[in-house]
Amino acid sequence: MPSRSLSVTFRKLRLAFAFAVVLPLASACTTMLNWAEYADMRRFGVYKLDINQGNYITQDMVEKLKEGQSKQQVRLILGTPLLVSAFRDNRWDYVYEYTRGGKVVEQRKFSTYFVDDMLARWEGDELPVSAAQLNRIAADRALAPESGAGEKSAWDRFLDIFKGNK
Numbered sequence: 652m653p654s655r656s657l658s659v660t661f662r663k664l665r666l667a668f669a670f671a672v673v674l675p676l677a678s679a680c681t682t683m684l685n686w687a688e689y690a691d692m693r694r695f696g697v698y699k700l701d702i703n704q705g706n707y708i709t710q711d712m713v714e715k716l717k718e719g720q721s722k723q724q725v726r727l728i729l730g731t732p733l734l735v736s737a738f739r740d741n742r743w744d745y746v747y748e749y750t751r752g753g754k755v756v757e758q759r760k761f762s763t764y765f766v767d768d769m770l771a772r773w774e775g776d777e778l779p780v781s782a783a784q785l786n787r788i789a790a791d792r793a794l795a796p797e798s799g800a801g802e803k804s805a806w807d808r809f810l811d812i813f814k815g816n817k
Contacts, residue, residue, distance in 0.1 A: 699752050699753045701749070701750065701751045701752075702748075702749070702750040703747075703748075703749055704746075704747070704748045704749075704750070705733050705745070705746045705747040705748055706729065706730050706731075706732065706733055706745040706746065706747055706761075707747050708729055708730075708745055708747065708759070708761050708775075708778055709778055709779055709780065709781035709782075709784075710778045710779065710780055710781060710784070711780075711781035711783065711784060712728055712729055712778075712781070713761075713773070713778055715728045716728060716729075716763075716770065716773060717770070718769075718770055718771060718772070719769050719770060720769065720770040721768060721769060721770075722765060722768055722770075724770075725743070725763055725770055729745060729761075729763070730745075732744060732745050732763075733745055733746045734746060740765075741764060741765045741766065742762060742763070742764050742765070743762065743763045743765075744760065744761075744762050745760070745761040745762070745763075745775070746759070746760050746761075747759045747760075747761075759775065759776040759777075759778065760775055760776055761773065761774075761775030761776065761778070762774055762775055
């Protein structure tokens, strides 16, 4: 029977060791660590989604606006505004915010003003070029001739020396 009492003793010893190691560590965490430092969940590898919020308005959309358009026409061009004040029905605010990894990367605001339910003016932050315009710019760059396209490369000039060409 000495082996049974020995196994009980080892179990008690393991339990005592666990308490002796875990309890001081747990109590040290509450007193010594700065919990605000650990509030940032990215340290623990938590993934945060990229978030697009609001109305994404491009320069092409704004170019379609004309003074005197009705609210319905403006809504068709820009979309439903994010903010319409109940107290100021003559102003629509289009707000856009892009968040990546919990940090705001891009933020824009665009406002339209109406007089007698007709578009009077608009103002806002600088707007991005539309995707169609970006595609046109990329196509122009791809089709543009390279500078120095008619010139020979250094290797071709080196070979011309040995061929006797100048």
